[in-house]
Amino acid sequence: MAQSTETTDWVSRFADEVIAESERRAPGAKTSVATAPVAPVVVVASGLSPSGPIHLGNLREVMTPHLVADEIRRRGHRVRHLISWDDYDRYRKVPAGIAGVDESWAEHIGKPLTSVPAPKGSPYPNWAEHFKAATVDSLAEMGVEFDGISQTAQYTSGVYREQILHAMKHRRDIDAILDQYRTKKAPAKKSQKPVDEAELEAAEGSGAAAEDDGGSGSAGYFPYKPYCGNCEKDLTTVTAYDDDSTELTYACTACGFSETVRLSEFNRGKLVWKVDWPMRWAYEGVIFEPSGVDHTSPGSSFQVGGQIVGIFGGQQPIGPMYAFVGISGMAKMSSSKGGVPTPADALRIMEPQLLRWLYARRRPNQSFKIAFDQEIQRLYDEWDRLDAKVADGSALPADVAAHARAVGTAAAGELPRTPRPLPYRTLASVADITAGHEDQALRILGELDPANPIASLDQARPRYDKAEAWINTHVPADQRTVVRQEPDAELLKSLDEPSRQSLRLLLEGLADHWSLDGLTHHVYGVPKVQAGFPADATPKELPPEIKTAQRTFFALLYHLLVGRDTGPRLPTLLLAVGQERVRTLLGE
Numbered sequence: 188m189a190q191s192t193e194t195t196d197w198v199s200r201f202a203d204e205v206i207a208e209s210e211r212r213a214p215g216a217k218t219s220v221a222t223a224p225v226a227p228v229v230v231v232a233s234g235l236s237p238s239g240p241i242h243l244g245n246l247r248e249v250m251t252p253h254l255v256a257d258e259i260r261r262r263g264h265r266v267r268h269l270i271s272w273d274d275y276d277r278y279r280k281v282p283a284g285i286a287g288v289d290e291s292w293a294e295h296i297g298k299p300l301t302s303v304p305a306p307k308g309s310p311y312p313n314w315a316e317h318f319k320a321a322t323v324d325s326l327a328e329m330g331v332e333f334d335g336i337s338q339t340a341q342y343t344s345g346v347y348r349e350q351i352l353h354a355m356k357h358r359r360d361i362d363a364i365l366d367q368y369r370t371k372k373a374p375a376k377k378s379q380k381p382v383d384e385a386e387l388e389a390a391e392g393s394g395a396a397a398e399d400d401g402g403s404g405s406a407g408y409f410p411y412k413p414y415c416g417n418c419e420k421d422l423t424t425v426t427a428y429d430d431d432s433t434e435l436t437y438a439c440t441a442c443g444f445s446e447t448v449r450l451s452e453f454n455r456g457k458l459v460w461k462v463d464w465p466m467r468w469a470y471e472g473v474i475f476e477p478s479g480v481d482h483t484s485p486g487s488s489f490q491v492g493g494q495i496v497g498i499f500g501g502q503q504p505i506g507p508m509y510a511f512v513g514i515s516g517m518a519k520m521s522s523s524k525g526g527v528p529t530p531a532d533a534l535r536i537m538e539p540q541l542l543r544w545l546y547a548r549r550r551p552n553q554s555f556k557i558a559f560d561q562e563i564q565r566l567y568d569e570w571d572r573l574d575a576k577v578a579d580g581s582a583l584p585a586d587v588a589a590h591a592r593a594v595g596t597a598a599a600g601e602l603p604r605t606p607r608p609l610p611y612r613t614l615a616s617v618a619d620i621t622a623g624h625e626d627q628a629l630r631i632l633g634e635l636d637p638a639n640p641i642a643s644l645d646q647a648r649p650r651y652d653k654a655e656a657w658i659n660t661h662v663p664a665d666q667r668t669v670v671r672q673e674p675d676a677e678l679l680k681s682l683d684e685p686s687r688q689s690l691r692l693l694l695e696g697l698a699d700h701w702s703l704d705g706l707t708h709h710v711y712g713v714p715k716v717q718a719g720f721p722a723d724a725t726p727k728e729l730p731p732e733i734k735t736a737q738r739t740f741f742a743l744l745y746h747l748l749v750g751r752d753t754g755p756r757l758p759t760l761l762l763a764v765g766q767e768r769v770r771t772l773l774g775e
């Protein structure tokens with residue numbers, strides 16, 4: 188499993204580049220474990236802000252470096268994937284629709300995310316920890332190994348003391364760099380935000396821009412902001428600073444508090460974002476860190492950071508821009524969390540392998556959608572076809588690579604898989620029709636392949652559970668399948684002779700074809716036999732009218748079984764309904 192997939196997929200190409208850059212930055216030292224036991228470690232990084240539920244789209248911030256790190260590890264190098272939890276950032280606004288949170292949380296705006304209370308009922312000590320925890324669980328399920336760094340822990344323990352004093356000493360140089368961009372419109376922070384929030388910030392005229400840059404007061408520009416010693420908010424202005432003594436005086440515009448501290452021993456503040464980010468590139472020696480906005484735009488954090496990082500004696504990482512990840516089927520999602528889909532929401536309806544594959548198979552600059560609607564069934568079909576091709580050796584090299592990155596990692600090995608991965612759409616139909624009756628579900632699944640029946644639902648898990656969760660949470664009530672309790676006597680009575688004959692032919696062969704393959708053959712075969720052709724005649728041997736006859740026949744069956752024009756695939760539906768009830772509903 189841990190073998191290298193040295194092909195030409197995007198992950199492999201970035202791994203080449205990152206290893207080369209890492210060796211260029213540490214000449215003489217090799218990162219390969221084989222050649223140097225104390226080799227430097229290749230550092231890749233992601234940043235997540237636990238300011239609310241972490242959006243599924245933001246998973247690309249983690250998956251892009253994760254996949255590259257995994258490839259580097261497959262090649263035998265030591266690698267460290269940092270996830271910086273930006274939990275010392277200010278609380279900007281109260282997100283809508285969070286359970287256990289009301290308007291009173293607005294009084295905490297301006298405090299560090301770790302100083303804001305968690306939603307009511309949460310077992311976690313604060314806001315940041317509450318939202319971080321869900322993401323940590325999802326990353327574990329997906330096999331993402333990382334080294335999480337709390338920026339609150341870093342800043343409040345004085346880890347960055349030297350860097351802060353250095354930035355203050357060089358504040359005029361930093362100011363001069365930032366000044367080149369100040370007249371231009373500053374883009375948002377690098378994290379991908381739901382569109383409404385991004386728009387809101389733009390409409391607000393960008394308090395974010397000033398916050399990202401740091402403020403200039405009468406005492407000049409300072410790249411550092413203390414959190415107020417009285418109210419904990421960051422609405423502070425540095426009014427005086429002495430480079431020799433490091434004495435810093437600030438005033439809080441929120442509560443009027445003012446104090447003078449010695450920055451050489453003060454730990455309650457942080458560098459402004461545009462300085463903080465490059466400082467950490469230098470501090471951690473980051474070689475690869477992607478981000479989610481267009482870096483070519485003047486004044487973006489990544490571009491400015493590339494100039495500021497030199498002040499800290501570091502270099503800018505390789506930083507590809509990743510494109511937006513959309514969600515389809517969101518409209519139907521529960522609004523209990525403000526309609527924000529999280530990685531956990533995706534993992535409830537799909538296996539981690541499928542979610543990993545979605546990220547692995549697309550280059551970071553290609554956008555794609557994660558399906559919560561009917562599309563998930565097609566996606567699963569595609570995944571199963573790839574799985575089969577990989578197994579029989581007929582898949583293309585890049586597809587083999589994406590598959591390998593999806594099913595496991597160098598660190599964790601192969602992720603747990605469903606022992607009998609039955610088609611997702613079949614499982615979804617069975618879950619739909621049986622509505623939680625596991626004994627019925629097992630009977631139907633056992634009949635799919637009578638030669639090799641599944642003996643327990645567990646063999647179809649966790650895929651079965653995911654399909655069931657999808658049916659229950661994302662398929663609207665009017666699209667659910669409800670099998671008729673009683674035959675539709677009126678419709679049966681009104682049928683013409685050809686229709687009656689088609690039902691007779693179906694029922695006559697029912698017992699002999701009672702399997703998924705058998706019934707597939709049989710339902711398509713009935714209209715052929717009725718038209719005087721063999722049941723196994725191929726489309727080339729048949730007149731085009733057969734297709735119309737098949738459609739009419741299928742619609743009749745759907746009406747008699749579920750009272751609608753369409754439904755789950757007929758063979759699955761027939762198996763689900765069961766022979767006896769099929770006979771009753773079809774008027775035998």
Ligand SMILES: [Zn+2]
Pocket residue numbers: 415416417418419420439440441442443444
């Ligand atoms: Zn204050």
